[in-house]
Amino acid sequence: MLTATNVTKRFGGLVAVDGVDFSIGEEEIVGLIGPNGAGKTTLFNTITGVHPPNEGSIDFDGEELVGKTPNQVAQRGVARTFQAVRTFNESTVLENVLTGAVFGNSESVSMNEAEDRARDALEFVGLDGLESEEAGSLTIADRKQLELAKGLSAQPELILVDEIGAGLTPKEIDEITQTIERARDERGVSVFWIEHIMEAIMSVTDRIIVLNRGEKIADGTPEEIRSNEAVTQAYLGEVES
Amino acid sequence: MGGGDGDGDGGTDASGGTSNGDGATTGTSSGGSGEIVVGGLQPYTGPYAQTTQEFVDGFNFRREEINANGGVLGRDLIFEDRDTQLDPAEASTLATELIEAEDAVALTGSISSDIGLTVAPIAEQNQVPHVPQFVGSADFLTRDSRYNFRMGLAPAPTNARAVAQFIEDQGFQSVGAIVADYSYGRNWEASMNQLFPDDIDLQMEVAPFGESSFTTYLRSMPDDIELLISASHPPGVFTIYNQLQGLDNVNPDYVIGRSDAKLSANALGDSVTQGFLAQTQPDPFSDQYAEVAQRYYDQTGNWFGALNAVGYVVADLIGTAIEDAGEANPTAVAESIRNVNLDTLFASPIQYTEWGELENLVQLMTAFETGAPDYYPDGSVNLTEQFRSEPLPAYDPSSDLLS
């Protein structure tokens, strides 16, 4: 569904993403790992039009994403969450998700229809009952769920998830991992997921891509990655394996 | 104003004599039988803050003297002053309000052509006399004006005529001028071209109204320049003079600045004695002036300057006009101003043409020397009379002098 070829992004002299090729298939959960500063978030930004790549092309269902603005990409069906949560904290939980339902889609959605979708998404992540709370009053874990709900309410084909587990307790991580898995299973959404927490990412991904200094150094099943020499050297270290 | 609701029924103008019956809504109106109100459109905020303050001090000095002597028509003269912030739009609103709400019998205080030109039609429409402090624009009066009267600043052609006499008197050959890029400055430009002797070298430079750096313009003046006219750029006068001091290759003998000798001396300090001339209408060398100035000093401890004198003259003029009219009715007051022949602090008696221009005005070129006026012993500069003009013909707005 998503095929990126030779994506390169430079910031001044720094090559943050260096000639990366990868693809993501229908209903696939793909992990993206790599050391801090490897270029993971930047890769997300090239896909979503925040920082268009200097070179390369990104094909999504037969359409070129390079050159599209972030809102256009979102409307094509690519939702995302952020490394540091970015919910609209002065709006209510429902309004947050509504925004996704109304604007995150190329079809014109009526307000009623959008509200249905929004409530549905809230229920899906387990935030039903909190609709009229201000988003800012939620716990971090709930706000991360809220971001997921906001993305899912747009009924995307692909959702990009950036370090959703950071700062969560193991229990919360398990919950959010399950939500992501269910999103794929029940809603048919593909997931591209950046995470440093190996337990989470190893358990549900179909495939993992590893970046190091902007270059792709590995791409394979969790088992393959675990035993990959280069990955161990660059990223995993001697610990958990 | 014309578009106002007042149009339909003609003469609903505020008048000092009759009460409007709408006191409930106008609230503060005090114009009835007790006091007579003069409205002041004072630019308390803005570049003329000091100028207007001097005027008000002089005006109030005379007004209080009048009230102390029993007032006019036995009633007290009251001054309702408003801050126009030198904003013509604000001034026009305030003018209407002073007329309608305060029943002002006359308006005064206006400074600058912009304000003068916006208030003038209001005065005409409401038939309330308007005697501004300083409005020099030639367009302030038309041949049909009946309620606007020239005061502290003569129109550019009249001033230029006086300067032309001065040039001939002194035999200057090389004259420079800095002209401000707005209507009054441009009037000067046209007048100088028309009225100055043909055989002199005249170098004019046009600078923006709000200019603060004149060095460039000054540098383009000829080296042998004898007289520099900066009165044609009123807001820049002091800056021009000051920046001139910093240039050694431009050295005119005289610089004609604004009319306010006292402010000039305050702003420029000792350097004012090096050729600065104030072109004034009040005559600081007359006995009458000295006597008033002495009283002023005794009362306030301050120097009675040309601007104070203009305020004094306006209060004097309005008081006299009301007495002459025998009633505090604006229309009648305007009529008596037009017919007045008032010997006061000006170098010539105040007389107006039919359309409100000063007639047979005499102007002075006042220079400065170290010392102090008799009536202000605390001072450090004294005034000397450099030149006194012949009576100047009133400017006729229908002439083609400026076209």
Next chain:
Amino acid sequence: MNVTRDRLVTPLVFVALLAVPLLFFDPSTTYISRRFIRVIIFAIFAMALNIIFGETNQLILFMGGIAAVGAYTTALLAQYLGISPWLTLVVGALFAGTFGALVCYVAARRQFTVIVLAIVTFAFQMIISEVLVGLRDITRGSTGFPFRGLELPAVEQLTGLGPFAVQFYVLVAIFAAVLGVYTWLKRSKYGLAFAAIRQDEFAARATGVNVIRLKVFAGFVATFIIGLVGPFYGQTTGLIIPSLFSFNTVDVLVLIVLVLGGLRSRYGPLVGAAVVIYIDNFLGNFGQWRTVAFGILLTILFLYFRDGIVPSLQSLVDDREFPAALSGALGRGKSK
């Protein structure tokens, strides 16, 4: 928002507005009529600012300039073509709106922060003033020209109302229209998008909101409204003159009106305008102390009442918890 209360407040406000000319307009006191008209005009200006600044966080400081663009275009074009300014009114507004939209477009594209946009528009304000003064041959320079072409003599005759009353009603109609547009915007998808843009532009984009288009849209609507009202503003004074449209006379006042009335509240602009114009006139009696008094008042109001009069009153009514509402009104805490 409390809908039932809204249903009650709106008719009340408009009945009061419609009654104003009948109660207070008198041919011998046109200055009172003008004050009321000024209130409406500044209320509309503040509504426009509410849309562009309150909703999309674009602070513009060339409202005077935009009003001037509308006024000068309307008046000069009418004069040049020899037609009634009623016909050129929309041209002026469109011109102003296009200009505003263009500035907003550049700002959104180049991702200006609030302050940068404020300063850029402030610079435009200065340029517009300078140009109006400088193009003396066309604009009649700093002394401007008389303007009262926006009268409706036919309506005056038909209704027996004076010209100021008619003008007031025209402006009330515009006010109602703007209020309607604003209310609709807030309750529609636009409201959602505006809230998103305001809080996190970046996240809004990623959610699919076309931030640039919406900002330009808000910019157009706001400057169109300001450009439309500009000629009426001139009409009230009877003059179109640069100083009427200066930064100090328009922008400063509109900002104060909006902040004091209550940012993002529907009736804040009207209440703010009424209070501020009243204060402004009242301070006129202070003569040379006017500016001082105005400065003190502003400082105090902003420090202690910056949540706005209308929102403070609303929360007072809403939760009836006096101490809490009072501390809200005294505004130390951030607004919700």
Next chain:
Amino acid sequence: MTLVDVSGLDVHYGDLQVLWDISLEVREEDSVVSIVGPNGAGKTTLLKTLSGILTPTNGSVEVLGQDVSRVPSDEIVERGFVQVSEERNLFGDLSVEANLRMGSFTKRENFAENRDMVFEMFPVLEDRRDKNARTLSGGEQQMLAIGRGLMAEPEVLAFDEPSNALAPQLAEQVFETIEEISDDVTVILVEQHVDRALQLADRGYLLENGRIETEGSGAELLESDAIKEGYLRG
């Protein structure tokens, strides 16, 4: 001697109470004291209160013998209580060296000496000494934050989730560093990596919903049911 003595502490954000009746102490002889607990339990709030950035509504907080509500928060740093915060709070547009220099704001005379010590501990920082902090990778930034904390010559150094968002390798490196410095400095450690945090700790506290649920030695806590069920995997 007691370095940090908290008793009966309540903290509010506006109307919202976050900490309830907290009492804890850190003694000179402790090398690491760990505080663990779920998200939103109030760990960061507690550390900010210790640093004087937040003011308690009830209870007393004494840090190095000084009531923190009575002194400005910069003075707490001067007295030797330093915090490496959750957000790191580096100065992005200042160079690495300038960041370290600001760390020594209260101990200016020993700047050069301490800086060299930090460089020795984290050689990569010396390579980047002229680079702006913003351009460092996450791990490097964490090292800089720790280094900056050390520049103030603290008696007590508090870490708020130092391994957050770090790659596993870097996280491990940070724990090793903490272990290393805890020989000289008393460390308060707030961590999501509960197992690592408690392994290092002499004593630990479990904070849940703003209350201290359990306390004890690191080993005790590691074996306790509360920790095993809620915080450790399988």
Next chain:
Amino acid sequence: MLARGAELLVDGLARGMILSLLGLGITLVFGLGGILNLVLGVFAVVAVIVCSFILGVVPELLVAGVGGVAAVALFALVVDRSVLSLVYEEEGEDRELLGIFVTLGLSLLFEGLLFVFFADSFFLESDVPSIDLGGASITGSSIAVIVSASVLFGLIYYFFNYTYLGIATRTVIQDETGSILCGIRPRRVQSIVFVLSAAIAGAGGILYALDAEVAPASAFELTTFAIMVSIVGGVDSIRGTVAAGIVLGIIITVAGALFGSYLSTVTLFAAAIAVLIYKPEQIS
């Protein structure tokens, strides 16, 4: 011709350096504390007034200048400790907007007071003789301005790059919490910067008065120019502000000489807009 060009450049440079000083007054407080200080022009005018009164007693410009600057610093300290403390309680954009509004109110208040009590025009004289450089006559005031402004720039540069306190000011803007964690007291630093900015603006005002008339009405104009310069220079960059002031000073001087009309002001603002549109990403 060449001499005339040189004269223009030197005039422009002097004027530009004054603009730079005023711009720095904005940059320091806005860039470092988020408050757009609209009172700045008042500080400049007050410095000139005090200086001019001191000159009446001690006829030595340097002494009087220092006196004027010191008086303004004291004035600024009072403003900072009283009203601004309330503004600094806010954070981020709230502080920026409140800062604009409150300083707007204060500037009206102070300007109003100046209009009532000190409405005169003020000039200062430098006593530096003008010199002749290859046919170009350089005015004494230009020399005085260029020399003193250069010295001030040097001091400012040194302070912000080489002293603990100077660098600490930058930490406060970048991360207030971070600075607290280093043992720096943000509020104290903000006060120091505010007072410093007022002092710099005061010095700028005094140099301005060597050449041009300064009156209460100058306050608004000086503030406007200062903001333009600061924004064009990048708002939080000291070097940028200095450069912007000099460039704009030369532009208006040359434009004034070439067009000799209102266009020079238009040029200034147009240049400012052009710069802003061209490189706003530098401006936070």
